[in-house]
Every structure is written in C-alpha cells, then in structure tokens.
Amino acid sequence: MNKKISALLSTALSLALLFAGCSAPAANTDFSEDKINIVATTTMLADLSAVIGGERVNVNGLMGPGIDPHLYQASAGDVSLMQKADVVVYNGLHLEGKMGEIFENLSGQGLTVICIEDGMDETQLLASEDDSSVHDPHIWFDVSLWKNAAKIVADGLSKADPEGTTEYQKNLNSYLKELNEADTYIRNRATELTQEQRILVTAHDAFQYFGEAYGFEVRGLQGISTDSEAGTADVSGLANFIVERQIKAIFVESSVPPKTIEALQAAVKSKGFDVAIGGELYSDSLGDANSGASTYILTVKANIDTIVDALK
Ligand SMILES: [Zn+2]
Structure with a gap:
C-alpha cells in the first residue's frame, strides 16, 4: 500500500476510534459492595431501576442523556461493567440494535438479566410502520405500558434479591400511583x-x-x-x-x-x-x-x- 494512503487510513482509524469512545460515555460507573449493582442500558431504564430498587440498589446507566440507543455501540468497558453487575436491565425489541450479541452472551453468566421485551404482553405491542414483522421498541411513550415495565423490573429484582421483595413491591406500588398521575396529566393537557x-x-x-x-x-x-x-x-x-x-x-x-x-x-x-x-x-x-x-x-x-x- 502507498505510504501516504496507509498513513491517512491510520489517522482515519484513530479518529474513528476516538469518536467511538466519545459517543459512549458511561453516565456513572460506581459499584457498591453492600448493594445490588444494576447496569441499565437507557436513561429511562436507569431511572426506573433506581426508583424500584430504592435504597437496596446501585444503578449504573450505560447511555447518557441525548445518546441514541439505536446507534449505540457498547465499549469494552461497558461489557465488563455488565459482566461485573448483579443485574442487567435492557429494553429489547431491537432498541439497543447494536448490542444483541452482547445480551445473548450475558445470559448464563450467573447474573440476572431483565429484558423488558420478555415480560410484555405481545398484544399491546405495535408493529413497525414499514415492517410488520418487527415490533416498535418505543414502549415508554405510553405510560400504561411503562407501568408494565415497572412490574417487570420489580419481579426481576425480587428474583435476584428475594430479601428485598417487600421493599421492591412497596416502591412499585407508590410509583404506579405516580405513573397514573402522569398519565392523567398528559390526557388533560391533550384535551x-x-x-x-x-x-x-x-x-x-x-x-x-x-x-x-x-x-x-x-x-x-x-x-x-x-x-x-x-x-x-x-x-x-x-x-x-x-x-x-x-x-x-x-x-x-x-x-x-x-x-x-x-x-x-x-x-x-x-x-x-x-x-x-x-x-x-x-x-x-x-x-x-x-x-x-x-x-x-x-x-x-x-x-x-x-x-x-x-x-x-
Ligand atoms: Zn427511537
């Protein structure tokens, strides 16, 4: 290869790596020895995990605010963070489109994997406008579906940490009330x-x-x-x-x-x-x-x- 082209390619590659690194900031990467350590993919799921888990959990979110989950590429650091976690929470329905293989490899590693897709009632899911064989992943925009997601997280946490079941259930119940209020607020404003x-x-x-x-x-x-x-x-x-x-x-x-x-x-x-x-x-x-x-x-x-x- 021509030396000049090879140098250009190598610069382009380093730039690509640099930008790949920039697009993937982990929001918070603390692990706590006396808590259940959760790694959640999106900001919505990190928020939900923290609300349901309450004092018993420590949550690390992979994607920061403004990050597009469809395009998000997990870094090596993200993968090792997930491997070290007690619980991994992800949306599924191909939202985290570039991470499918990573999730497949995680199951069977002794940690609890909560995939919101697996707990959803398929009759409530919408098909993609352009491909009816694919479900639309954006379930959080319907607050009643997000109530399901909250239940799925509470169930998953109770499996991972049976001693916390009562607390997760209590947190879930009070959050469901808040979600009902938010739903009413949206309906009222829409009118x-x-x-x-x-x-x-x-x-x-x-x-x-x-x-x-x-x-x-x-x-x-x-x-x-x-x-x-x-x-x-x-x-x-x-x-x-x-x-x-x-x-x-x-x-x-x-x-x-x-x-x-x-x-x-x-x-x-x-x-x-x-x-x-x-x-x-x-x-x-x-x-x-x-x-x-x-x-x-x-x-x-x-x-x-x-x-x-x-x-x-
Ligand atoms: Zn989207």
Whole structure:
C-alpha cells in the first residue's frame, strides 16, 4: 500500500476510534459492595431501576442523556461493567440494535438479566410502520405500558434479591400511583387541542405508542430506528402532508441531530407554507441533570407541554 494512503487510513482509524469512545460515555460507573449493582442500558431504564430498587440498589446507566440507543455501540468497558453487575436491565425489541450479541452472551453468566421485551404482553405491542414483522421498541411513550415495565423490573429484582421483595413491591406500588398521575396529566393537557390539531411530526417514528395512547396522528421522517437516512422522497412527501394539513409546528428530538427536521422545515417553506419548529422532544433519552426533565415522569410531562404549547 502507498505510504501516504496507509498513513491517512491510520489517522482515519484513530479518529474513528476516538469518536467511538466519545459517543459512549458511561453516565456513572460506581459499584457498591453492600448493594445490588444494576447496569441499565437507557436513561429511562436507569431511572426506573433506581426508583424500584430504592435504597437496596446501585444503578449504573450505560447511555447518557441525548445518546441514541439505536446507534449505540457498547465499549469494552461497558461489557465488563455488565459482566461485573448483579443485574442487567435492557429494553429489547431491537432498541439497543447494536448490542444483541452482547445480551445473548450475558445470559448464563450467573447474573440476572431483565429484558423488558420478555415480560410484555405481545398484544399491546405495535408493529413497525414499514415492517410488520418487527415490533416498535418505543414502549415508554405510553405510560400504561411503562407501568408494565415497572412490574417487570420489580419481579426481576425480587428474583435476584428475594430479601428485598417487600421493599421492591412497596416502591412499585407508590410509583404506579405516580405513573397514573402522569398519565392523567398528559390526557388533560391533550384535551386542550382539537382533534385536527393533534398531529405530531418528529424526526423518527418514536411516537407511535404515544399517538395510540393519547389520540395523536404521528409522522416520523425516519422509520422506527434512526439507523437509516431519510430520503428526499420522504422529505418531500412529508412536506406536502404538512402543507395540506396546515400543521403549525414540527419537532426536533433530543437524541437525533436537528438537521433532518430543519431540512423538512425548509422543504415546507419552498412550497410556500411556514411551519415552526415547536421545540425539542425527549425521544429515546431523558433530559440531563439541568434540563428539568431528568426523570421519566418529568420527561413525559415536559413532552406533552412542548407539544400542546406549540400546536394550539
Ligand atoms: Zn427511537
């Protein structure tokens, strides 16, 4: 190989490794000797594990706020963190699309693996818009499905730590009440919009469960995974839809770069209609510590506030 090309390739490779390292910060990597150590993949699951586990557990989240789980590549450090844990919690339904093999290898290693997918009632799952053989992984957008997830985590923790069963059950019961309140809050705010105003256009198809549960028509520029590019046909088709339906606002997502939604806004403008960017929704990650949306409950409330305020 030509020396120059070889040097260039080696620089490109080091840069790629550097960026791969940057995209995978582990949020918190403390292990505690006198607690049940949990490693959870997404920010939603880290939050849920901490709420249900309470004082008995120590939770490490692999993906920080704003990280896209569809594209997340586990580092060697992540894998050894999972191997050292007492309990690993993951969503499944191909949400953590690049980590399937890792989870397969984890089972049989003596730790408890809680896969939310395995505990879900299949009749409640939605199919992907573009492939009916695949389920949509974004279950957390329907609070009633997240109540199931809370029960699945409580059951799994009780198996891993039978002595804690009473406490996990107590934490679960009080959290289910909070989730019911959050669900009511979302329903009440949604009633501020007319049925015609309830159209949610976002960067990718994350909001189908939200739409089903709370009566919104949803359109995403990309499919249920961000692991594909939106084509010009998609942009133009969705732009026509926005003009036709006179939609007031479209939304960027916290875990997807804003450029696709900005391109959609420009395409709408070129057709002689102005659509606003209604703000940023938390899609596949909770907000960071200073966002005011650092828990699941705060996040779902922040999302409905953003949606209703922009569309009404
Ligand atoms: Zn997604």
